[in-house]
Amino acid sequence: MGYDLMAGTGEVWPHLLEANPHISQITAVDLSAGMHQLAMKRLHAMRAHRIDFIEDDVLASNLPAASADFVVSTFGLKTFNAEQQRKLAQLTARVLKPGGRFAFIEASDPRGWWLRGLYLFHLKVVLPLVERLLLRGANDFAMIGTYSTNFGDARVFVDMLRAQGLNAEFRKAFFGCATIACGAKPVLGSADMNDAAI
Incomplete structure (x- = not known):
């Protein structure tokens, strides 16, 4: 099970589920329950049994610690200032299980x-x-x-994730029109997991 933070209309879900058929549940986390319900009706009815929803503010979230195998987020970072991005990095580190993976992609x-x-x-x-x-x-x-x-690109956010003890790396896509922060939460005693990505 994992979280899609600031999930919006769930654009990433079909791709995530197709690439990772072992995923049993994606929990969409967003401030707007109405937008989620509309997206489920219009776009995701065929995968509704694999999508859960939590109405929550990721900047003041009580999502349980070590509750997620993965965290993803698409195109939400650019609206956050530096302090808000730091809170998002803290949330990511808190909710991931050891060995859990994360990927954030943003227009850059x-x-x-x-x-x-x-x-x-x-x-x-x-x-x-x-x-x-x-x-x-x-x-x-x-x-x-x-x-x-x-926003520029995701480099600063990668540094924030590393400051929270996560193994994070920076990647470019489409000549830098999009950038990605991805990696994993270390497992005690394991080798560096910087190359891990969803």
């Missing part, structure tokens, strides 16, 4: 990539325009470009 600023300007134009102009024209009432993309450039 691909500094140094020659197509960076085009990518940022897509985030800051194209996506919000599509949202205004086709997804009336939605507000998911309005600030995505600003959040992503302010």
Whole structure:
């Protein structure tokens, strides 16, 4: 069993369950029960028996210690400031069992990539325009470009995870348009598990 923190509409669940058929249960953790219920009805009815839900604020969470085999989170980091990211790193270290794995992926600023300007134009102009024209009432993309450039990448969060005693590594995806913090909670007496990832 594991947690999807700030789960939203559960975009990662089909991929996670397909890649890891041994996973019996994913517990979605999010502030919005209504969004979760709508996502279950529209997107995840066929896997509802493998998805649980906890309405919870990850920045003030009482999730039980050592209760998860894995922790994942997609595209929630960029909205957090440094202190909030530190709290998220602390929560991750607390809820993971020894040997448990984690992976956080976030839209990032691909500094140094020659197509960076085009990518940022897509985030800051194209996506919000599509949202205004086709997804009336939605507000998911309005600030995505600003959040992503302010966030930079996941390197600082990797350092925060390491400060909590986790074996964490930094990875790039799509030329740095997304970055990943992944790894595992050490098992006493085990070798370094930096290469472990979901």
